[in-house]
Amino acid sequence: MTGTEITGLTNGTTYKVEEALPAYAIKVKAGSESVVTNVDNTLFKVTTENATLVSQLRDALESLEGSVHTYKITSAGYFEKSESDTLVQGDLLLVYVNGSYTIDAVYPIYVD
Numbered sequence: 001m002t003g004t005e006i007t008g009l010t011n012g013t014t015y016k017v018e019e020a021l022p023a024y025a026i027k028v029k030a031g032s033e034s035v036v037t038n039v040d041n042t043l044f045k046v047t048t049e050n051a052t053l054v055s056q057l058r059d060a061l062e063s064l065e066g067s068v069h070t071y072k073i074t075s076a077g078y079f080e081k082s083e084s085d086t087l088v089q090g091d092l093l094l095v096y097v098n099g100s101y102t103i104d105a106v107y108p109i110y111v112d
Helices: 054-062
Strands: 003-009 014-016 024-029 036-040 045-048 061-063 068-075 091-095 103-111
Touching: 024 036, 024 091, 054 061, 054 068
Parallel strands: 045 103
Antiparallel strands: 003 014, 024 061, 036 045, 068 091, 091 103
């Protein structure tokens, strides 16, 4: 193996090796950097600007690797927040992947 390539042992073909991205991983949509200032898919953290609304956060995120996501935002006690609620430190972003009815990832929300 050299760098990010591996050569087949029997056919000599070179294959590119890439790290697989988890289906739950999220990123900030282009142009929404003023709403979501950081996403950490390793430590499961989302950082937003102060006074961000639930609807703004939901509209600012998308899948990192192309899966279809559904997002719910709840209080720390898992009570769902309405679209017009303001995010506070400790709220949670719940990620559901490809129509799942079970939570695939939970990201605590940090407010700058």
